[in-house]
Amino acid sequence: MAVLNEEQQMLRDGAQDWVTDRAPVSAFRKMRDSGETTDKALWKEIAEMGWAGIVIPEEYGGSDFGLTGMGLVLEETGKTLTASPLFISGLVAATALKEMGSDAQKSEWLPKIADGSAIVTLAVDEGTRHDTARTKLEAKASGDGYSLSGTKTMVIEGMAADAMLVLARTGGAAGDTDGLTLFLVPADAKGVTRSPLAVFDYRGYAKVSFDGVTVGKDAVLGTVGGAHAPLEKVLDVARVGIAAEMLGMCQQAFDTTLAYLKTRVQFNTILAQFQALQHRMADLFMELQLARSVVEHAVRAIDAGSDDAEEAAVLAKGFVGDVSNRMTRQMIQLHGGIGMTDQYDAGFYIKRSRALEATFGNQAQHVERWAQMRGY
Structure with missing residues (x-):
């Protein structure tokens, strides 16, 4: 984990506590069973905590913590599959208005996004x-x-x-x-x-x-x-936000699977004692750490306006998408039969992973884009 300043640490800790208490996976399951796609009460709480204004300048009612701050929150909400307009409105639309909007558009819409009174997609x-x-x-x-x-x-x-x-x-x-x-x-x-x-x-x-x-x-x-070039920069921010959410999903999938292997008994033996499974989890752990490094580099590169920000965004979306694919498949496989059932949460993670992989460009598209950027 990269070194965080005091404000970032408080933001991450607050997000961890909130998702654990107010938005566990069971809350997502309850919402799914009700036929709803967003919990309005949770969205109201998210807005009241100021998360919808994380990337919005203070003059428009935000906190201006940048993509690094938003990434920390999206990682935590990704762990519990929290469904809300935070990503599309608080990050993507807010960034587009901030970077491309007129003064009048910013003055009208950014404060509304920041306080949650308006959702923009x-x-x-x-x-x-x-x-x-x-x-x-x-x-x-x-x-x-x-x-x-x-x-x-x-x-x-x-x-x-x-x-x-x-x-x-x-x-x-x-x-x-x-x-x-x-x-x-x-x-x-x-x-x-x-x-x-x-x-x-x-x-x-x-x-x-x-x-x-x-x-x-x-x-x-x-x-x-002339929207193509500036919009692609906005979409790169969105792609890194997606990578941060997938990182949270990967971390939770890994932790859940590891805990299961340490308690499940098969052939009178704890599964975690089988060397083959230890090797598999070690490989997944290394991929998880690489994914974390890629995301942390990307959020900081974009916040700093670095020359390699575009490359960092492409790498984050493509690489973390690959890791998320493998992690969620292994989550189901290592849980065995129960992993295939709707009563267990593994299915939620693999479905969300597949949806995010395709959003704003899949792995193949980003590999191709990376190759073009490198002149291959």
Whole structure:
């Protein structure tokens, strides 16, 4: 574990205590069984603790603890699979508004995100594979603004959102990185239709259709047609946030499995005494430590604006996704038959892991991106 300053230590300790007391995995199971995708009472508590404003500057009601602070919280919530809009609203949308928004947009929305009174999401994907360059949703100039028509899918917290940051094409063709523009669209705008999606990690995804949705020029974030590069930086922040959550899941999966091996008796022997299983757990432990190092480097590189921040983000999402895949599979295998049942928690972890692996680019995409960055 990297050395934390006093504020970061307090933030992490507070998050550990809260998730243990208020948001254990049993709370997630109860929410799942109820058919809900977000516990509104827990989200209210999260906002009251100030976590929704961790990356938001103090002038807008946040604490400005950066991605390092948010990463510490996401790691803890990842351990217990806490379902909330914290990631998409408190990190992703807040970062997009902070980096790309106008002064008026920041003043209106960042305080609302910070105090939890508004949930803002990011709508970028249109197919089964994440690729912002293939955006087809069209934004035509209309009067003093634009008219948006098209569909977005897998919009995180799409049903609960009060506003959406929508990536649309104002020029070029699908596949071009030029001609992409990010718009701030109220979720209740005329022409917006939202449909919930049933996803195996039991989170609040939605399919959102835009049928001639009219927005003004003041809805544009950044420059018209120039959203691709700055949005990719925002998405890199999101990818590191995902890596931090997966790190927490990996740690919990490892700890739970190790505890099981130390108590389960088979052939009159504690499972942990079998050398083959000791070797397997030792390998997983080493991968877990590597994953932690990768995430800690990435959050600090982004907070410091380092030249290698992009590489660090790509490495974090790709590598930790790989570790999460192996860790959750081993969790089920080493628990044997009980690991396959719904009454045990292992299934929750592997499902959430698969969903996060695909969010904003899977391992294969990031390996390819890494190779391109290195000139291979």
